[in-house]
Amino acid sequence: MKLESRRVIVVGAGSGIGRSVAIAASEAGASVVLAGRKREALEATAALLKGPREVRPLDASREDEVGAFFETIGPFDHLVSTASQGASGSITELGTAAIERAFAAKLWAPIFLVKHAARRIAREGSFTFFSGFRAVKPSPGASITSLVNGGLEAFTKAMAVELAPIRVNAISPGVVDSGSFWDRLGTEARDRLFSDFAQKAPARRVGQPEDLAAATLFAMVNPFLTGTVLAVDGGGHLM
Template identity: 35%
Template sequence: MSSKDKLRNKRVVVIGGSSGIGFAVAEAVLDSGAEVIIASSTQSKVDGAMARLDSPSASGRTVDISSEEQLRHFFEDVGPFDHFVYTAGDALQLGQFEQTDLKKAKTALDVRFWGCIAAIKAAQKLIRPGGSITMTSGTIALKPIKDWAIATGVAGATESLTRGLALDLAPIRVNTVIPGFVATEMWDTHMSKEEQHKVFQETGKKLLTGRVASPDDIAECYLYCMKAGFTTGSNVVADGGGLLTL
């Protein structure tokens, strides 16, 4: 089978698919001839994403990933499918470690780690033979930055989870994409558009690719994880050479 046809007529679920990398994955899945079901916690985000996708092969739903019951009902409604992608994430707490608010810091795991586990637990029995699960981490797990200790721990937890779940859920394949510096809406939480532009320009000059990534760049890694039937338990890095240069 040609690589371009490996996703044709498949069903792909993307939790976190209403924006950023998740939305780019949803677009790439549609371009590959598959059906995509996106999910987010906010109806307005789902509606906006559906308008942009504008395809009869795309559908969207809301789900609260903190609720196992909602996740169970969500996947029961979706029915059997082939690939599951989890890109949901919220803004991480940054700052000096000694000033860490532990109550807030503990919530950093809620969406990116526990939410992912809860979703996989609900999804696994509906994934068809030959299917896969792809999670999301970040290069901070591999190359920490000062004052990002909590974020480093969260990312590292997902990286390790990949190998454990690959063993537990086999023959379902489990992998994680580890993006480097990506220009997504998430940066709006930390800085203005003008500040972002400056940071992206300065960082891009340091990378071997000469630029920071777009969500479309990273979406290609998720397609690889879905298509590569002999890849499991792997963490796929897409960082523009950042681990070598930044």
């Protein structure tokens, strides 16, 4: 999958799947803009890339920052956002601040990104957002994750229709060993979750960031793919 002479913005490029997407896009020949809130993490990703890259710190949940980012970014072809903030816990105990953070990363950020990028992205370009299998496979304590992922998937389809012919897709990962995403659980609970998923999911393993990066490149380059939620979840939605 070739991305030569293409410019790709990756929001969430400082860690996990976003870092892997940045590496894969760069290896496919793209010039990559690495965005996310932490400059240090973005610099660490930049050090792994051989091709042209730029580090551009950005809080995508702040409309003023997103507006200023696109004022100065210049022409580009594809935008990928993995931005996410977890909010786990029973609905009777979850604090409003945690819920707001989850909304900010998974709902407000995609809204602001599309709103300010749509007039500037190449007409044959694409947006790719990341939802997650909890949108279709709820679990106690993950209601806000289900809500934001489901909302993002609905928004993706609406944008595919509204922004056509610019393509808009979402990728829905299952459990992926992507590093810091699962740190909040602690090592023991994370290992239990991974082993439980690997036993029950049809793929019989957890995902790797590279699995998701390959799907993201496919979503970027396939000109007939739009308004789709690609479940790259090891069959997790069937468990």
